[in-house]
């Protein structure tokens with residue numbers, strides 16, 4: 001069977017993939033990398049360069065380098081390169097040609113057919129130009145498919161039931177939100193909204209301004225007006241931006257950036273997130289327009305899929321989850337998902353059976369215990385997730401913590417597995433002390449780094465930011481199982497509640513006093529005690545009120561009993577309040 005490759009011809013980067021055996025598409029490396037910059041240039045001897053080499057020479061030779069040609073597709077223009085001029089289709093054909101030959105080397109056979117993806121908003125002229133670019137590269141473009149369709153195929157190929165999927169695609173230069181409906185393998189883009197000039201490049205620009213402005217103030221030199229310095233700055237901030245996706249700080253250090261001046265700046269994720277927040281808000285507005293066009297409410301969405309390198313910025317998933325109430329999926333690499341989906345389409349067209357992509361993910365969240373607020377009270381048992389469940393493996397994340405009091409020299413680092421808001425409700429994985437921190441005021445910065453490999457081995461490093469003092473401990477998470485500990489805890493609490501009822505029957509209202517293992521139990525104990533005293537009042541009142549109020553009180557009491565048994569403390573708190581309001585009104 002002749003292979004039909006899938007190509008994501010992107011604004012910033014391009015990828016090529018194919019599906020040889022049933023199951024998972026392979027991403028074909030180009031010069032050892034899965035992502036090839038969509039960059040074309042000419043070297044000093046007039047030779048054509050495509051991909052990484054072209055991008056690398058951009059700093060030294062920006063006039064002879066073309067970036068983001070996808071933005072010009074469909075326009076009747078030519079761009080100079082060396083002593084010639086090329087149309088956007090021709091420039092794109094150089095990119096496609098390089099991908100094709102990398103695939104031929106990798107597969108050891110000729111590659112003649114391809115599925116190429118385009119944004120959903122591409123018009124006829126732009127689609128035609130893409131097809132022509134393929135032909136110029138020696139490819140038979142068997143199908144042009146929309147990028148959101150390809151992304152949906154990667155997750156959902158082979159599924160029969162109806163799915164409504166929001167594809168949130170934030171790349172280097174463009175943003176797209178699309179609503180896709182899928183049933184029996186048929187994918188339909190129901191609506192699409194976006195901004196063709198919004199993406200990671202804008203984040204880079206904000207970061208460069210943030211760095212260049214103080215430099216100008218200090219030295220009177222505008223880094224942006226010097227082409228070479230500006231390019232070095234751009235490369236450095238882009239790298240820092242990626243670092244901030246996994247770590248709370250990034251350093252930008254460029255020696256002799258202009259004359260004998262060095263650039264040395266540290267940026268925190270918090271500062272960076274504040275910079276880009278207004279741009280991300282614009283993307284959320286587009287998401288809502290998209291829903292409105294398709295006449296869907298957010299709750300009609302079954303899945304959110306993240307596409308494009310910029311969706312690695314953690315604030316993106318956070319904003320989407322806050323707004324839509326669903327955790328977005330990021331199991332499949334957001335840079336590669338479109339090419340992989342195109343490969344699935346290609347395989348289906350060549351007659352192969354296709355399935356959704358399977359990836360190695362961690363089914364558990366890992367985090368630590370810290371001091372924080374829970375249900376309006378401070379507790380030392382707040383759970384702070386660091387690696388989120390469903391992250392593709394291997395994965396590494398770093399978060400920032402602070403010492404709690406002045407001259408705190410020791411910290412106990414505790415690691416848990418689970419998603420409960422309180423650490424003690426999760427499965428304990430391990431702990432260690434880091435001792436000998438410098439004598440500093442409360443708020444001394446501590447970096448906690450978690451690295452989880454494909455075998456479930458978790459490497460935990462805690463480091464004092466100011467001195468670099470660090471301790472690393474390796475923990476095996478693989479046999480921590482599926483929540484037995486949690487089940488144990490649940491049954492503990494349930495039996496505790498039963499005992500508590502017995503004590504109450506004996507007329508003792510203090511129950512559970514010796515079961516104090518920290519703020520959590522005390523917190524719950526407060527809620528339980530209040531529920532008990534409200535129950536007593538309510539039960540005393542029921543015989544004397546009208547039928548409707550009696551039914552309502554009984555219902556509230558029953559719901560509260562169930563919420564306590566399910567240790568749903570948020571609901572217990574709310575029901576306590578409702579009961580108290582109702583009793584207040586009835587007693588009046």
Ligand code: AMP
Nearest residue numbers: 012013171172200242245308309310312
């Ligand atoms: P794409 O157009 O999908 O290839 O996305 C490229 C954009 O993603 C560029 O702006 C990159 O700087 C950005 N990007 C890639 N990796 C990361 C990352 N780890 N965190 C934030 N942005 C990233």
